[in-house]
Amino acid sequence: MRDTYGRTIDYMRISITDRCNLRCRYCMPDGVELVPMSDILTFEEIVRIAAAAAEAGIRKFKVTGGEPLVRLGCPDLVGELKQIPGVEQVTLTTNGVLLSGYLDRLYEAGLDGVNISLDTLNRQTYEKITGRDELNEVLKSIDLTAEKGILVKLNCVLQKGLNAHEWGDLIRFTGERPIDVRFIELMPIGFGRKFEAVYNEELLEKLHTLYPDLEPDERVHGNGPAVYYRLPGAKGSVGFISAMHGKFCANCNRLRLTSRGLLKPCLCYEDSVDVGGIVRQKGIDGDEMKKQIQEAIRQAVTLKPECHSFEAPDGVTEQKRMIEIGG
Ligand code: SAM
Ligand code: SF4
Secondary structure (H helix, E strand, O other), X not given: OEOOOOOEOOEEEEXXXXXXXXXXXXXXXXXXXOOOHHHOOOXXXXXXXXXXXXXXXXXXXXXXXXXXXXXXXXHHHHHHHHHOOXXXXXXXXXXXXXXXXXXXXXXXXXXXXXXXXXXXXOHHHHHHHHOXXXXXXXXXXXXXXXXXXXXXXXXEOOEOOOOHHHHHHHHHHHHOOOOEEEEEOOOOOHHHHHOOEOOHHHHHHHHHHHOOOOXXXXXXXXXXXXXXXXXXXXXXXXXXXXXXXXXXXXXOOEEEEXXXXXXXXXXOOOOOXXXXXXXXXXXXXXXXXXXXXXXXXXXXXXXXXXXXOOXXXXXXXXXXXXXXXXX
């Protein structure tokens, strides 16, 4: 599918739950109101939407949340998505806490890669950020996943006054492993508005000072808007997802499906198309439902704006929280 600006849209992120086993302060602090369970799409509904999307041109799915692995049957869903004709890749974004226990099932389901969120290597700081003492479980998952031969990328959000100084440690951690680390700028979505981001421009400057010969790593590293660099002798690369100032929108290839079935053309804005309402209609036949889902998908593609405006004070109209959208 092509959007109004000529971009090919072939990637869909699917948030399968807004529940989570961590309480990251910028995403889901204690006491957050949750989406009623009855509003959350069933796996059957998700697969129906995904199959219609694949027929319309979506080739890659990312399963996200909330924490996707707290939803029972997540590996089965991965397997079902992989079986859809035309689907080339299914990946997962997880906090990694439960990952080691699901590795065999995810591998058998054909999972193509995992993004694991890790903002710090310090146990106390981990607990301050996530509200839970789970760092060791996550580190175990990272190593076991890589050993299993599943592609791993780490996602790291730096916050001023908390873990900002840890970027070097995280780069060294992944440099010793065949794992990429990507620094994602904290975005003013949901509770992210309350904390101060570290800008990737600053990080890159420091990295260039340390490694004057640093060069962009042009190899394709996935579906995302990250710009990658490789450090001398390192096994993994360092990526920068500069949501706040980097206008990576020219290469945007994605739609987002929220846990209650809203299709989002862009993370920054509240506009959405309700595909959940279509898949829950009673009394229409399968072909008619598929047609309506595909019309909704094309409408969402048409609504994709030219670019985000995260950098503008009033630029963000999205009021939903990240747990519902899936990052
Ligand atoms: N629970 C999973 C995880 O943590 O990877 C998947 C969902 S989580 C919402 C997806 C990603 O969004 C995580 O890497 C998280 O750090 C990031 N995230 C959450 N809120 C954010 C914000 N306001 N700005 C930037 N990234 C954010
Ligand atoms: Fe949960 Fe992921 Fe949000 Fe942290 S970032 S609270 S792990 S959904």
